[in-house]
Amino acid sequence: MAKKWSLPPIEALRADGLRIADLDASGTPGFKGGKKQAQKLLIERAGVLSDLQEKLYANGRSGDTRSVLLVLQGMDTAGKGGIVRHVIGSVDPSGVDHASFGVPTGEEKSHHYLWRIRKELPRAGQLGVFDRSHYEDVLVVRVHNLVPPEVWEPRYDEINAFERELVDQGTTLVKVAMFVSLDVQKERLRERLDRPDKYWKFNPADIDERGYWPAYQEAYQVMLDRTSTDYAPWHVLPADHKWFARLAVTELLIDALDGLKLDWPPALFDVEEQQRRLTEA
Helix, strand or coil, X not given: CCCCECCCHHHHCECCCCCHHHCCCCCCCCECCCHHHXXXXXXXXXXXXXXXXXXXXXXXXXXXXXXXXXXXXXXXXXXXXXXXXXXXXXXXHHHEEEEECCCCCHHHHCCCCCHHHHCCCCCCCCEEEXXXXXXXXXXXXXXXXXXXXXXXXXXXXXXXXXXXXXXXXXXXXXEEEEECCHHHHHHHHHHHHHCHHHHHHCCCHHHHHHCCHHHHHHHHHHHHHHHCCXXXXXXXXXXXXXXXXXXXHXXXXXXXXXXXXXXXXXXXXXXXXXXXXXXXX
C-alpha cells in the first residue's frame, strides 16, 4: 500500500456496519495526507493502475475471460463523472467498457430491469465502468414509488444472485457508493448555474431531489445492508473532497487488479524466429 495510507481503502471504506446517518462526507478515511499529497500520489498510482489494466487487456486478447467492473452509485454532483474522467481516463481506452444508466427508455422498460445491465457488462479482458447501475431499481424506484414495494423488495436478492453469477463467471466487482454533503452539493449545483460551460450538466430536477434526501438515505442504507456481500462488497466513499475520492477509487481498482495475479501473456510464436525474419526483411 502506498505511503500516506494508514489503512488500505479496501478496509477503510468497507460498508460493513456503517450507518450513513453518521457518515462525514468531508472525511478521508484511512488517508493521512492532504490535497497536495493526494494529487502527487494520484499521478504515481495512476501509472500503476495503467500497467495493471494493460495486463488485463493483454490477457483478454490472449484468451483470458476475466474482467473487472467498477460500479459507481451516488447522488448528482457526487463526482461519478470526475472518477470516469480522472481515474479511468488514466488507462488505455481500448480496454475500457463504459456505460451510463439514466431513466430507462421505452424499450428498456418493456424488459426485466437487469436486461439493459446485462447488455453493457464488460467483455473479457476489459475494465468495465457503470455510471449508475442496476441499483437505481432499488433507489430511485423506491424513493419515488415508481413501482409498488412487492415489486422492488425482491430485487435485493435478485441483485445478489446476479452478482454471484458475474463473479462465478470471472468478473471482479468493485462497488463504490459515493456520498456528498447537502452543503457541498448545493455549492456544486450553484457552480453549474454560474458557469455557462457547466449549464449542460445542470438538471432542474436535481434541486427537487434534495428534498428527498431522508428517503434516499434510508434507501441507500437498506441497499448497503442487503447487497454488500463477501463476493461483491460495497465501499462507502465520502465525496466532498474530489481529490480523495479519485485517489481512493484508484487504490480500490489497483487492489482488484492485483488480486487477479496477472502476468504478461506468453508469445504464441517463436520469438527468435521472428527476430531472424525481421532482421532479414
